[in-house]
Amino acid sequence: MLSLITFLPLAGGLLILLLPKTNHALMKNVSLLASGASFVLSLALLGMYQIGGGMQFQELYRWIPGIAINYHLGVDGLSLPLVVLTTLLSVLSLIYSWRIDLRLKEYLFLFLLLETGMLGVFLALDFFLFYIFWEVTLVPMFFLIAIWGGPRREYAAIKFFLYTLVGSLAMLLAILILYFNSDPRTFSVPELIRQQPLAGQPLLAALAFWGFFLSFAVKVPMWPFHTWLPDAHVEAPTAGSVILAGILLKMGTYGFVRFSLPLLPEAFKQYAVIVAVLALLGIVYGALVAMAQTDLKKLVAYSSVNHMGFVMLGVAAAAAAFGEPDKAQAATTALNGAVFEMVAHGIITGALFLIVGVIYDHRAHTRGVDEFGGLGSRLPVYTGISTMAMLASLGLPGLMGFVAEFLIFVGSFGIFPYFTAVALTGLVFNAAMFLWTIQRIFLGPFNERWAHLPDMDGREKLSLVPLAVLMLIFGIYPRPLLDVINAAMAVLVGVVR
C-alpha cells in the first residue's frame, strides 16, 4: 500500500521516459494519472487509518541485512497528513503545469521522481532508506530550478543543492553516530527510539543533535540558514516553488519532530532555547524583511521563513518541556500546533505561490508588487482567492493559519511565555505586510497597463479552489485533521516524557 503510493509516481515517470517525445498530451495525462492515483490511494489510506493506532500499514523487508538495513515504511498521525498534502499538492501542481512544454518529458519525469522522493521521506522508518529518499528529492529539485527556472536559476539551483547537501551530509554523520552507538546496531528508527543509544553520552548526543539540526534547519529553513530560500523560490518555476514551499520545507520540521525529538530528547532540551531564539529571529526577521520586498515571490518566501519560525518555536517548546510531566500538556499542544502549521503552511503557501504564478507565468510576466494596482476591479475571482490566501497566511481566525498559530502559541506560552509574547509581534508585522501587499496589488486606482489581463481560467481555478476550500474548512473546524495529529503527538510526548 505505502510502497504503491510512494512508487506510483516514479513508475509513471519511467513510463513517460519511454513515450514519444512529441506526444505532449499523452505524457501529461500519464503524469497526472500517476500522481492522481497516488493521491487517491493516500485518501484511501486516510480512510483506513485508525486514529491512535500508532504506526500503521508498516512494510518491513530485509534489504541490506549485512548492516541491519531494512526497507521499512510506516505511517502515523505525523506523517499521514503530510503524505496526503504531498500527493495533493503534486496533483495540483501538475494540473497547474499544464502549459509547460519546454523539455516536457524531462520536466514530468523529474517532477514525479521528486514526488516519490518526498513521499518516501515522510514514510521511511529506516534511517538509510530515509536518507536515500531525502537525497533523491535533492536532484530533481535542482534540475527543476536549473532548467525551468528564472534568469538567475543556475545560481539559485546550485545554492539550493549546496546548502541542502551540506546539511544532509551532516545528518549522515549523525545517523552513523547513532548507528554505531546502538546495540544491536540498527538503522531502524523505532528500534533506535526504543534503545535511546546516546542517552548516557552528552557529547556524542550533542554532536548527533547538531548534525541533524544542521540538515533540518537548512531545510526548514531556520534563521540564519534561510538565504537559499528566497533565491530558490524566486528562480524556481511556479510548480517548483509550490512543492518547495509546500512540502520540501516540511521535510525539515518533520525531521525535527520525527527524529531529533524522540531520539535525542536530552540534547534537544539542552539546546531548545537556542533553537527557540533562532525560530524567534526567523519569525520577526522574516516578516520584517518580507515587508521590504518588492518581488512578490521573495515576499512569500520570506513569509515562509516567518511561518516555519512558528513551527520551530512550537517544536522547541515541546523539546524544552522534556522530562517535566506538568508541561506535557503544553508540549502536546505546541506539537499539535507545529504539525498543524506544517499542513496549513503547506496549503496556504502552496496556494500563494500558485497565485503568484497565475499572475506571473501567463499574464503580467512581472512580480513587482508596485507594478500592479487596482487589479481588484478587473480580476475579482483572482483577487478574492488571493486575498483569502493572504488573510489565511496572516493568521486570520476562521482560516487554517489561525488554528495552527493559536495552538502553537497556546502550547509554547506555557513553556516560553516571553518568547511567545515576542513572537506575537510577528503577527502584526505579518498582517501589515500582507495587507500592504494586497493594497498595492489589488486596491488603489486600476493600472491601465494591465487592461488586457484575463481573470483566472478553469485550470487555474481547479488548482486553487481546493486549497482555498481546505483553508476554510480546517480553519473553522480543525478537529478531523487535529485528531489524527493529536494522537501521534500524545504518543510522541509520551515517549519523550
Add this chain to the structure above:
Amino acid sequence: MSVLAYAWIIPVLPFIAFWLIIFFGRRLPGEGAYVAIGAMGIDALLSIAILSQVLDGATYQANIVWAMLGDRALEVGYQIDPLTAVMLIVVTVVGSLIFIYSIGYMHGDPRYSRFFAYMSLFAASMLTLVLANNLLLLYVGWEGVGLCSYLLIGFWFERPSAARAALKAFVTTRIGDTFMFVGILLVFFTLGTLQFDHVFEAVEGGALAGPLLTLAALLLFGGAVGKSAQLPLHVWLPDAMEGPTPVSALIHAATMVAAGVYLVARTYLLFFGSPGHEALTVVAWIGGITALMAATIGIVQDDIKRVMAYSTISQLGYMMLGLGVLGFTAGVFHLMTHAFFKALLFLAAGSVIHAMHTNDMKEMGGLAKVMPWTYGTMLVGALALSGIPPFAGFWSKDEILLEAFHHNRPLFWIGLVGAFITAFYVFRMIFLTFGGQLRSAARPHESPRVMTVPLVVLAAFSAVIGFVGAPWWDNPFHHFVEFEAAAGVPFDLSLALLSTAVALAGIAAAAAVYYWKVVSSASLRRAAGPLYGLLAHKYYWDELYGFAVIRPTLWISRQLRVFDLYAIDGAVNAVGIVFVWFARLYRLFDLYVVDGLVNLVGWVTGKVGGVLRFGQTGRPQSYLLAIAFGVIVLVIGGILR
C-alpha cells in the same frame, strides 16, 4: 425546546448569505440584497424571541469539542444571557434597518452585491462575537469583524485614501488584538480554560488574582482599546469614514466599535477583581480622556462624517468611563442607546451626503426645507446625543455621570465638560447643515423612501429607548443587565438637571456662533490660535505615529533586507560550512555559475592556483621532488612518533 437552543442559527444565517451572494451575486433576488436582508430580518425576529425568553430569566449555553489537545478537550460554544440578548437586539435590529437603508444608498454601485455580501459576513462575525461563550470564539468573531471592517472601509478601493484607511484600520486594531491575544494566552495558561463561566469561577476561586489578574485584564483591554478606538489607538476610526456611510453607521458607530465595550463588560469580573479595581481605573481614565479629547477635535471638523466619527470615539470613551467607574449597567446602557442614535445620525448624515454628493458641511446649509425627514430625524439624533431629556442619550449619559460623580470626582468633571462640547459640536453640525442658506450649487433632494423609513424607525427608537432605564419605572434595565458586585447608584435629580443644563448651554453656544452668528467662527478661531491648530491637527497623533512607528519599522525592514542580502548570505556561506577554503570557493562558485566557467578558471588559477600551482608545474622533476620530500617527511614522521 426553547428557541435558545437554536440561537446558533443566528450567526449561521448571514454566513450562508455571504457565500450565496459571493458565488451567485447578481443572480440572486435584489442582486443579493434581499438575501442579506432576509437573513438579518430572521435574525432580528429570533433575537426578539430570545430576548423575550431571557426576560423570563432563561439562560442557555452549549458547547462542542473544537479540538483535542492531548487528553484535554478545547471546547467552543455559545451562551445566552441578558447582556448577549441586548447585544443581539442591537446588532440585528440596527443591522437590518441599515441593510434596508443601504438598498437606497448603495444603489447603482458596481459592486452592489459584494457590498451586501461583506455586510452579511460582518453580521455573522459580529453575532458570533456576541454569542461566544469563550474567549477563543470571541476572538474569532473579533478578528472577523475586523476583517469586514477592513473590506468595507476599502470598499471603494479605487480611492487610494480608502485603501490606506482600510490598511490603517486593520493594522491599528491588530496591534490591540495582539495584546488581547497575549491576554487570552495568559488566561488559558493560568486557568486552562477559555470559557467565560469557568474563567469567572476560577477567578472568584482566586486561581488568578493579584497583579497577574490586573495584567490579564489590561491585556484584554488592549484589544478593546484597539477596537473601540480609545486612546492611543483611536487614529483609525476617523479615516475609516472613507467607507460607505451605512458601513460607518453599522460598523463604526453601532456595533463593531462597541465590541470593545462589550468585551470589557463581558469580562467585567476580571477587571473588577483586580486588586483595588486598578484595571477599572485605567479603563475609566482612558475612557474619560478619550471622551474629552475626541469631543474637542469634533468641534473643528468640517467633514460631516468625521464629526460623527469623533463623536463616536468620545461616546465610546463615555461608555468606557462608565464601565470604569463601576457603572457596569450604565456603560452597557449607553452602548445600547448610542447604537441607536448614532446609527440614526450616521444614516441621516448619509442621506445628506447622498443628496449633496459631498461630505463638506461648508458647502451645505438650509437643507431643512429640502429634506424635512432627514432633518427631523437627525434633530432627534442630535438631541439624543447631546443628552437632552427625554431622548435616549440623556438617560444613559446621565447614569454614567452619576456613577462617575460617586466613584471618581475628577472624571465626573471631565465628563461634564465633554457633555457640553458634545452638545456644541453636534448642533454646530445641525446648524451648518440644515440652517442658513445653501452654500453651493448642488440640487439637493429628499432621499427615497427606502432610506427615510429606517431613519424614522431609528429616530423612534432613539427617542423612546431610553425609558427602559428611566427611574420612575424603577429602571428595568438595571435589573435586567446588572453586575451584582457593582450595583447602580440611585437616580439623582440634581445631577440630571445639571447635565441637562450643561447640554442646553452647549446647544445655546453652538446656536450663538452658527445660527444667530453672535460671534463669527472665524474670530473664535483666531482667538483660539494655537489651540485651534492643535485641534485641527487632531493633537498630532497621526504625525506622531508616522514619525515614531511607521517610518522606523519600514526603515528597519529595509535595512534588514539589505542585511539579509549581503551580511547573512555572506556570513552563512562563510560560517555555515566550517572550512576556510569553502567561503572562497563559494564566492568563486557564485562567480562560476553567474559568469560562467571562464571566470572560475581565471579566479582559481589566480587564487587557489596561486597557492597550489607551484605543485602542478607540469615538470616531472618537481613532481619527483615532491616524492623525495614526501618520503623524507614520512620517514621523519615515522621515526619521531
Add this chain to the structure above:
Amino acid sequence: MTVGLTHYLVVSSLLFCLGLYAVLTRRNAVAILMGIELMLNAGNINLVAFNRYVAPGAVTGHIFALVVITLAACEAAIGLALVMAAYRSLETVHVDEINVMKW
C-alpha cells in the same frame, strides 16, 4: 676490523642518494635514467648484502637482485624508447621543456 653489513649499507645509501640527486636535478631524460639505475644498484647492493649477512640460508636476495637487474634492463629499454619517441615529436630530451600540459 672486518667489513660488516653496515659498511655496505652506508655505501648503498650514498649511492642511492647520488642517484636521487641526479633524478631530481638533471634536465636530460637519459641522465635521469642513469640516476635511476644508480638507485636500483644501491637497492641491489642492499639485497645481496642482506642475503649474505641476514639470510644466508637461502639465495632469496640474489634472486631478488637478479629480478631487479632484469627489470632495470626492461625499464631502460622502454624508457629509452619513450625518450626517442618524445625526441621525435618534441625535439628535446630535456624534461623541463616537455610540458605541454600544466593545469
Add this chain to the structure above:
Amino acid sequence: MLPNSADLWSIAPELWLAGLGVLVLLVDLVSGPGRKTAAGAVAVGGLLLALIPASAMLTWEPRTAFFGSYAIDGFAVFFKIIIIIATALVILAAMDGLRTRFEGEFYALLVFTALGLVLMAAASDLILLALAFELVSLASYVLAGWLKASPKSNEAGIKYFLFGAAASAVMFFGFSIVYGLAGTTSLYDIPVRLRSSPLPALYLGVALMLAGFGFKISMVPFHQWTPDVYEGAPTPVAAFLSVASKAAGFAALMRVLFVAIDPARVDWALLLAILAAVTMTLGNLLALPQRNIKRMLAYSSISHAGFLLIGVAAFRGTFGTPGLLIYLLGYTFTQLGAFFVAVLIGSQLRSDDIPDYAGLSRRAPVSAFLMAIFMLSLTGLPPTAVFVGKFYVLGAAIETGLLWLAVIAIVNTVISLYYYVGVIRAMYVLPAASETPIPEPPALQVALGIAGLGTLIIGLYPQPILDLVRNATLLLRL
C-alpha cells in the same frame, strides 16, 4: 622441490590471461589491416572467460601457492574480478575510437597489464610483487605514450615513465630494507620475523615502499603525475589507469600493510588518516578549476583515493576494509562510465573540454543521462554505487573514532559537488552549440550501459556485493 599441479590449477586465471595475451597477438597477426577489431573482440571474450575460473575460486579456502609466494584468497579474487571486468570494459570502449596500427598490440598489452594487476593483487612475496608492479608499470608507460603522433601522449608517456621508474626504484630500496629486517620476502613469514626488529628502520622501509604504492594509487604527495598522464594518454588508457591500476595498488598496499607490516605493532591509522585527508582535499581543490574533463576526472580520482584511504586507515573497525572494497567496486563502474562518456565525446567531437558538453542532453540523451548518474554517483548521492562506498568509509571513520576525518570527508564531498555538477550543468542547462545528434557507437554503448547498470545496482541493492566483500575481507589474513 617442484610446484604441484594444485598450484597450477590455483593460478588458472593468470595462466589463461597470459595465454590470452599471446592469442590476441596471434589474432592480430592473422587478421588483415582494418579488421583489427577482431583482436579486441577476442580479448574481451577471453577476459570474460577468465572470470569463470576466477569467480570459481571465490569460495576456496584461503591458501598460498608456489611456496607462499602467491596467495589464493577471496581478497585477491575480488580484485581479480574487478580488474578483469574493468579491462574488458576498457577494451570495449576502446574498440571504436582507437584506429592506430599496433591495435592488436594495444589489446594484448592491456591484457598483459591486467595479468600484472592480478598478480599484484595476489602476490604474497616481495619479489613477485616487485615483478608484477613493474609488469604493470612498463605496460602502462607504453600505453600512456601510445599515440606517438600526439605530443601530449608522448609527454604523458615519458613523464609517467620517469615518475614510475623513480618511484619503483625507491620502493625497491624499501623492499630491500624490509628484506634485511625480516630475512625473507614472503609476506606471510615477514611478520613472524619482524617481531624483534626495531621500529625506525621499519618505518624507513615502509615509507620508501609507500612511495611506490602511493604512486600507483596516486596518493598525495605521489599524485602529481596523474593529471598530466590522464590528459595525455589515450582516454581508454586513462580510464584503465584510474581504475584498474589504482585498485591493484590498493590491493597490494593493503596486503603489505596488513599482512607483512604487523598492524598490531605499528599504528598506521593516524598516518594514513592524515594522508587520506590531505589527498582528498588537495585532489578536490585542484579539480575545481579544471575545464578539461580528463584532468578533472584525474584530480577527482585523486580525491577518491583519499576517500579510499579512509577505509585503509580505519582497518581496525568492521567497516574499514569492506568499505574500501565496496567503494572500489562502485568507483570502478562509475569512473569507468564517466571516462567512457569522455571517450565518446573525445572521439566524436575531438574535444575534452567540459564546455563542449553543452547541450549533450539533446545531442546524446542516453550518454548524457548516464553521465549525469555517474557524476552524481561520484559526488556520492544515493542511490548510486559510490554513495554506498562513502557511506561505508564514513561509517568506518566514525567507528574508529576518526570523526574529524569524517567531517573533512564531508566537506570535500560538498566541494566535489561543484565540479561534478558543473558537468551536469553543461550537459543539461547550457544551450547546445549545435543540435546535430552525436552518434553513439554500439560497443561503447554496451560498455556505458554495463557501467551504468553497475552503478545503479550496487547503489540500490548492495547486499550481494556486501556478502562478496565480507568473505573477501574475512579471507584477507591467513
Add this chain to the structure above:
Amino acid sequence: MGELAAFIILSAVILIPATVVVASRNIVRAALSLVPTFLGVTGFYIMLHAEFVAGIQVLIYAGAITVLILFVIMLTQGGSGEEVRQVNEQVPLGVTAAVWLAFLLLLVLPRTPWPLSPGRLPQYSAQAVGSAFLTNYVLIFEITSLVLLVALIGAIVIARREE
C-alpha cells in the same frame, strides 16, 4: 684486513664515478663513468659471494644498459651536450632532498640491529640460484620472462617510427 682495503677501494670506485655521473656537464662522460660504478658494484657482489649476480651485473649493466644509454644519447642530441645547461633550477632543493635522505638513511640503517645470522651461503651460489629459480621461484621466473616479452613489445611499438 685486506677485505677492508678492497672494500674501501671498491667504494671509491663506485662512489667517485657515481658523482661524476651525477654532476658532470658532459653527458657522454657521465654515461661512460657508469661503467666503473657498475664494475665496483660487481666487486661488492663478489666480496659478498654472489658470483652469479656479479656475472649478470657485468653483462647487463656494464654491458647492455650502458651501451644502450650511449646509443640513445647519440641518437637524440649527439655530442657531449656541454653547450646546454644540464641541470634544472631546482639544484638546491635537489641537494637538500638528497642530503636529508642520506642523513636519515645513515642515521637509521647503521644503528639498526639487523638480525644477523652466522650461517654461510651455499658454496656454488650459481647452481643454488639456478635451482631456486626452477623450484621455489619458478613462478617468478616465468613472470620475469613475461615481463621481458611485454617490454619487448612495448619497446618495439614505441620505438618504431609512425609512418
